[in-house]
Amino acid sequence: SPWAQEPKRHELLKPASKRPFNAEPPISMLGEHFYTPNELFYVRNHLPVPCISAEDYELELEVEAGAGKSSKCTFNLDDIKKLPKHTVTAAIMCGGNRRSEMTRIKPVKGLSWGAGAVGNAKWSGARLCDVLRAQGVEPDEHLQVIFEGADLDPTAHPYGASIPLSKALDPRGDVVLAYEMNGQPLTRDHGYPIRVIVPGTVGARNVKWLTRIVVADHESDSHWQQNDYKGFSPSTDWDTVDFGKAQAIQAMPVTSAICSPMPEERVKVDKGHITVYGYAWSGGGRRIERVDLTNDGGKTWHVAKLEQEKEPDGRHYGWSLWSIRLPVTDEQQKQSELEIWAKAVDSAYNVQPESFENIWNLRGVLANAYHKVKVKLI
Ligand code: MTE
Numbered sequence: 107s108p109w110a111q112e113p114k115r116h117e118l119l120k121p122a123s124k125r126p127f128n129a130e131p132p133i134s135m136l137g138e139h140f141y142t143p144n145e146l147f148y149v150r151n152h153l154p155v156p157c158i159s160a161e162d163y164e165l166e167l168e169v170e171a172g173a174g175k176s177s178k179c180t181f182n183l184d185d186i187k188k189l190p191k192h193t194v195t196a197a198i199m200c201g202g203n204r205r206s207e208m209t210r211i212k213p214v215k216g217l218s219w220g221a222g223a224v225g226n227a228k229w230s231g232a233r234l235c236d237v238l239r240a241q242g243v244e245p246d247e248h249l250q251v252i253f254e255g256a257d258l259d260p261t262a263h264p265y266g267a268s269i270p271l272s273k274a275l276d277p278r279g280d281v282v283l284a285y286e287m288n289g290q291p292l293t294r295d296h297g298y299p300i301r302v303i304v305p306g307t308v309g310a311r312n313v314k315w316l317t318r319i320v321v322a323d324h325e326s327d328s329h330w331q332q333n334d335y336k337g338f339s340p341s342t343d344w345d346t347v348d349f350g351k352a353q354a355i356q357a358m359p360v361t362s363a364i365c366s367p368m369p370e371e372r373v374k375v376d377k378g379h380i381t382v383y384g385y386a387w388s389g390g391g392r393r394i395e396r397v398d399l400t401n402d403g404g405k406t407w408h409v410a411k412l413e414q415e416k417e418p419d420g421r422h423y424g425w426s427l428w429s430i431r432l433p434v435t436d437e438q439q440k441q442s443e444l445e446i447w448a449k450a451v452d453s454a455y456n457v458q459p460e461s462f463e464n465i466w467n468l469r470g471v472l473a474n475a476y477h478k479v480k481v482k483l484i
Pocket residue numbers: 147148149150151152153198199200201254255256257265295296297308309310311312313314315
């Protein structure tokens with residue numbers, strides 16, 4: 107069975123599916139660590155986890171004829187580790203994070219993720235731009251970089267995805283062939299021995315167990331690039347959808363989530379306040395500018411305190427944690443039920459939409475409406 111060699115997982119990871127293994131941590135724990143502990147980092151696998159030994163590992167780099175002077179070369183793990191080591195903090199978020207909230211409007215197809223299909227880590231490895239430039243790859247707005255994993259589907263096709271060459275070659279894009287996560291070797295679930303980290307870009311393009319890179323004049327022809335991880339109008343249904351007409355998701359939109367309190371939690375009011383915390387993140391390197399909270403349906407908003415790295419805007423790939431002591435009125439205390447809303451604003455002043463109604467899509471991706479949590483006051 108291809109499932110015989112699956113790694114052991116932390117017992118707190120709640121599986122959304124077991125084969126392939128997909129799981130998220132309790133979000134109250136997620137919001138407690140600026141760098142997500144490796145063993146609590148969500149896992150999103152489409153296929154069985156491949157077994158790769160450091161000695162046998164090989165990465166192939168091919169430049170196709172349509173993308174300049176065609177060439178092929180291979181690297182082993184030592185070759186990659188000999189290149190200058192670069193570390194970048196980047197949050198990785200699944201395109202389907204928070205899908206379970208969108209599903210409540212109308213069912214969608216996909217794993218029912220809560221708000222925990224995201225994690226923030228320090229990734230270290232060789233820069234993809236160094237590898238490509240050494241191979242003589244020149245900038246060209248029309249070209250793509252295709253990544254393939256060692257995980258194969260039943261028809262022997264690997265997991266695959268692609269990104270624009272311009273992102274790969276941009277030193278400020280910080281794309282790395284990562285062999286470390288928070289200073290530790292990658293674990294098998296997160297892509298051992300090498301995965302590509304594409305900061306600011308949807309999780310699906312951060313290919314694990316990377317075995318092949320191709321510079322080409324077309325995107326990856328994989329199912330996951332072509333017929334999945336794309337957004338559509340709320341009125342598009344499975345009879346009318348044309349995946350060929352929509353752009354594959356790359357940069358993610360601004361989002362936030364309340365990690366604590368949890369829905370239906372009984373929360374103690376302390377001197378007229380409750381403590382609320384969570385995360386916020388935007389794709390494309392956009393820094394989080396502000397997170398606003400309300401507990402009266404938007405009549406009054408309170409600005410949360412942010413914890414974030416000092417990276418410049420445009421290159422701010424890590425998430426922000428936020429926290430606030432939210433005031434509660436005597437009237438609200440008497441009613442005992444309270445609904446808290448969070449909305450984040452990024453450096454381009456993009457803001458989350460208020461509700462899921464107008465962003466609903468049949469795959470349940472890009473689910474970034476205000477996060478709304480109902481609690482009971484005690
Ligand atoms: N890479 C390979 N080879 N196979 C996969 O199934 N899943 C992708 C991406 N890279 C995947 C992959 C998706 S959809 C996401 S969200 C991220 O990996 C999840 O990364 P993680 O499991 O390290 O959190």
